Amino acid sequence: MAKIAYILLCHKDPDAIIAQAEQLTAAGDCMAIHFDVRASKAAYDRIRNALRDNPNVAFAAKRIKCGWGEWSLVQATLNAVQAAVDAFPRVTHFYMLSGDCMAIKTAEYIHWFLDENDKDFVESHDFFASNWIKTGMKEDRLIYRYFFNERTQSRRFYTAYNLQKRFGLTREIPADLQIMIGSQWWCLRRRTVEMILDFLQKRPDVVRFFSTTWIPDETFFQTLVRHLIPKEEIENRTPTFLMFSDYGMPVTFYNDHYDMLLGQDYLFARKISPEAHELKERLGQLYSSEGVDFQISDEGRNLYGFLTGRGRVGRRFGRRFWEAGNTLGSERELFLITCKKWHVAKRLVDQIVSETDIRCVEYLFNEEDTLLPDLGGIETTLAKRSRHRRAVVRMLFDHFQTDKLVLCVDPGNLDIIQDFCSDQAKTHVLEIECDYSDDYLIGHARRVGLAGETSPTETVTRLVPALRNSLAYESELIRGAGFDGYLRIRETSTHAQNEATVAKFLGVSDDKAQAVMRLDYLFAD
Structure with a gap:
């Protein structure tokens, strides 16, 4: 033992x-x-x-x-x-x-x-x-000699270091050692x-x-x-x-x-x-x-990253711009559906495909296995799609030979929405606002790695208020961005209200919008 x-x-x-x-x-x-x-x-x-x-x-x-x-x-x-x-x-x-x-x-x-x-x-x-x-020194840690403490004798430390660099007083690493x-x-x-x-x-x-x-x-x-x-x-x-x-x-x-x-x-x-x-x-x-x-459960680092990533007053958001010089084309229309409950957005997309002639792609920048045509390899990984996202979407327009395309985007990807809304193409944004039960949020915490399947329920339950606030804040950021083509349907709204919003979003007739929204279980978990 x-x-x-x-x-x-x-x-x-x-x-x-x-x-x-x-x-x-x-x-x-x-x-x-x-x-x-x-x-x-x-x-x-x-x-x-x-x-x-x-x-x-x-x-x-x-x-x-x-x-x-x-x-x-x-x-x-x-x-x-x-x-x-x-x-x-x-x-x-x-x-x-x-x-x-x-x-x-x-x-x-x-x-x-x-x-x-x-x-x-x-x-x-x-x-x-x-x-x-x-950050800081790397090879210099090994090839120069250090006789003074960097924190208590910083002047001597850096004087000795700079003199060795100036006169090339390097040394060899023991030949048989891989450091x-x-x-x-x-x-x-x-x-x-x-x-x-x-x-x-x-x-x-x-x-x-x-x-x-x-x-x-x-x-x-x-x-x-x-x-x-x-x-x-x-x-x-x-x-x-x-x-x-x-x-x-x-x-x-x-x-x-x-x-x-x-x-x-x-x-x-x-x-x-x-x-x-x-x-x-x-x-x-x-x-x-x-x-x-x-x-x-081993969720410690993910949990720490989530909580600290929310920033001093609740959140921290760093904007990223890729492919700033590319454009989808001024004659094209892009319809972005953003929803945290992916299955709800996918149901709506299925209805759009079956009731209209608008081509649709699901969570292109969020799911590795999203069904895509062969685009020459650029579509093979999430990293490639994200790095060249305008190019990917432009190739989808070309592949489908269409000027209208629906994409699903997670609300956490505000940078993607902003990127496409700044393009010459006419971009429409539809946010699907859902209700979130405590059970759903606990499941969400486990799906995204903030908790493991074996994490104690009482531990995960303490995450629920933070998660609820985090999702609400994502929605607040989207609404606050002031997108010209922004619309929203709600789980709490009537069928008639949501149908009118979808008709305006897709630019289709009321009858067509009713057909798209006819699912009674659209928001069901």
Whole structure:
């Protein structure tokens, strides 16, 4: 059975560290602690005295000063790892943690998971080929030497960096290493850890290289694990759930994130707010529980993206313009039907096809498998259709040999509606306003990935007001755009009102509009 040595790097909050150590070792696991030497001696003594009688806790033999982006973080990790290797010969796994991490599964589940997955869990992507680094230095991290801390000694840091660039003082990357990059939160098997320590004894050149690399905690273990361990024995992901904001800052979890965290396919989460006392207490109780059945939905990132994407006062909308120089032709008419309930729009389209001679295409820019004619390959993927949308629609006009075409568009695609309404062609917009029950909105949340099929109902129910407001706001944006050819039919309107609107939208007779709208179940779910 798996037995874990947790490798804890910390620098503050002795009481929280003591509680974390006691909680994680109570289930039979172990912990090796490196407490930053910058912290007060009194704080360190408090931790040592509180855990002195715990045989499952060890301390790094040498404490060092740690700084962000420095080799010191890697060296502190190695010191704690060596302490764990020496003190706990029966340990099978080494799990990297910070003081902000907490388990989001039971100890029973974590042990079972590691037994079932005999792999090293470490995120490691090719340093040069991947886009893991979004902004800032990339190759320069490796080919120049860094001796100063960028945050506390920024003038010295950039002076040394610029001098090396000016005089071409680059260095070679060790020839046998493929540099990898990824999250510093990993879980490695004992054999892997022992191979790394042995490798470092034989290769001081590798230590010298990484010791003057910038932010080596994102490359050191990630590179060495890939160098020493077969690819099929590595799970390329961190076992710790963490997210970053648009600004590159770690997302902090609070009391109301409990259910969401338990549904993620991870073992720990980072970072838990120091003020989230209720969350910490509930997760602490969970860790020692037995027989808990976890329903993995893994919707955390989608849910976070949805909620934060709504912006400071509710929404954020970035307009995009593609193919600004193209036109459909001034002699053509485009009819856009926008409806969040796609099945309602499709029923209306079916009626238009059967009762008129206007050609119709369903959700062209939303559904991959929309039925389309062969347009030479430009129609094969959603990405291509969206990138060349005016060209695609122009080709549809040509293929059908018509000057009138109906398209379905999701209300969330206001940019598409705006794009076509700015064309020389005469564009008409018909919005279908539907009622949304709570059950429909819960189903919608699951369909779009904001919740999983196994997410607790009470968790998903809390999304309903936000979703309802989000759909209402999409409609508000469309109405507020002031499109010349804008019309709307409503589920709550009478047949006569909706028929008159459809007649005006399509430019057909009242009788023809009645035939189009004759379905009694048009709005049914």
